[in-house]
Amino acid sequence: MNAVSVPDRTRSRQRPPDRSAVAVARASAWARRLPLLPALVFMIVVTQLPFVVTLGISFMRWNALYPDDIGFAGVSNFVTVLTDPALRSSVWTTIVLTVTVVLVSLVLGLAIALLLDRSFRGRGIVRTMVIAPFLIVPVASALVWKHALLNPEYGLINGVLTWLWSVLGLGPAPQPDWVSDLPLVSVEAALIWQWTPFMMLILLAGLTSRPLDVVEAATVDGAGSWAIFRYLTLPHLRRYLELGALLGSIYIVQNFDAVFTITSGGLGTANLPYTIYQTFFAAHDYGQASAAGVIVVIATIVIANFALRTVSSLLKEEGR
């Protein structure tokens, strides 16, 4: 019914102008829009207006510590931000962090999804065990990584090293101070642990939806498992891989919890969200923080434009 009525209505609009028909069409168009309006207005007010204000503030000289010196600053905030080495390095950190976490968790997620895409004893239990990391509150997980796993003195990782070395009789075990020696890797490890289950779940759903008759036909034709994976499974999984990468990137680019908790942004792990947070809550420079925000938004629009095209193609394949 709905599929038919849409073209009908548009056609009726192109007929010679009959005033009452136009009025009816307009009324029904509004009747259609009515259920959408509350959500749309709410979203515009809560998410779009703040960005407009941010854009305004980014051209202002405004530091909360000097309330008497507020004025128009032109592009000087942008110049400061773009020439600030700390901010530029945080851009780089954000890219490295996001790409590493998304790629590694995608590859691990794919491997685990392939392992779980067979029937074996305890499959449900293994799946549940793998999902566990995703169901722990991110701050809690970051705290556990920082204190209970990576701590150089009594963390589990160094504890296991001690235990392994003594079992193997290798003498004193190496006891690295993970967070100080490899700060970014520590943050990445905690995030990969949390995001691999997410990728696994999406890819496993993709594998389950794979048409088995094609695989069967290929097996009959004598295709090996590598050939089946390379030429059948992987192409089928493409849109699931893209979906996982897209959604993972959206969340990891914005990550604040892990950076804040594990390293407090120190040792070169400050990503953009953390740096901007610092700029207005430690330095109180509203103008600069806003300029940084605007730059982040522009960068995101460029990336999102590409990403939305991916989702758009997913939607087309879905057919409705």
Added chain:
Amino acid sequence: MTTITAAPARRARRSARTGHGASLLTLLAWAVGLLFVAPAAWMVLTSLHSESAAATNPPSLGAPLTLQGYQEFFGGQNPWPPLINSAMASVFSTVLVLLLAIPAAYALSIKPVRKARDVLFFFLSTKMLPVVAGLLPIYLVAQRLGALDNINFLVLLYASMNLPIAVWMMRSFLAEVPVEVLEAAAIDGASLFTVMRRVIVPLTSPGIAATALICFIFSWNELLFARVLTGVVAGTAPVFLTGFVTSQGLFLAKVCAAAVAISLPVLVAGFAAQDKLVQGLSLGAVK
């Protein structure tokens, strides 16, 4: 008929060919599962150890179990106000999201407005704009309105954070409502509200549950807004947890107890609804 006989035959052939390989793969799957659950299991085990047994190297796996860590956590700085704040922010924002998202999804799926696609992508694009970039104006507005440290303000923000996801998910669930049912309702002259309440909500209740679950989890987990906009009164559980970031001394069991206690609602909800989790996380694109 042919497909029914073909499947077991194929499976038998495959397992006969790779019997050893299969058991090796099963072993590997179990090893990976154990590796992934290990940090979480260690968190739970440490929360049940005494402080002195928690901080040893090598780890003392078999140390006697105790609830001391939990007693310390619940007996120290009172964690109930933040837990209740989190529950309120998560539940209220989820209800608000559903109230806004279900009608919106109806207007984007069942009786689509013109340019429904553009509207859908507008919703999704708000999810891609970094939260931090809008944080300062939101903070300033909250300050002017006297809404700092107010849970209601957080409810609004969490609703805006989850609404796009909910609209996308609900749209994909509504698309499955049989057209005949809606036609029948239309012939009976049911109003939009009646159709929503009597037809759409009952038919899509599993989808609504999945959506609610995702919104609840994301709100419960949120830290950045809560940390910036709340303080002593309206601070949420994740903000409370950040109090442990720079802790020193014997506190490992207490930290783990706190982490377990605060993750518990999400763990329970997530394990109970694993399949809905997949649907929700993929915005309803993966069924």
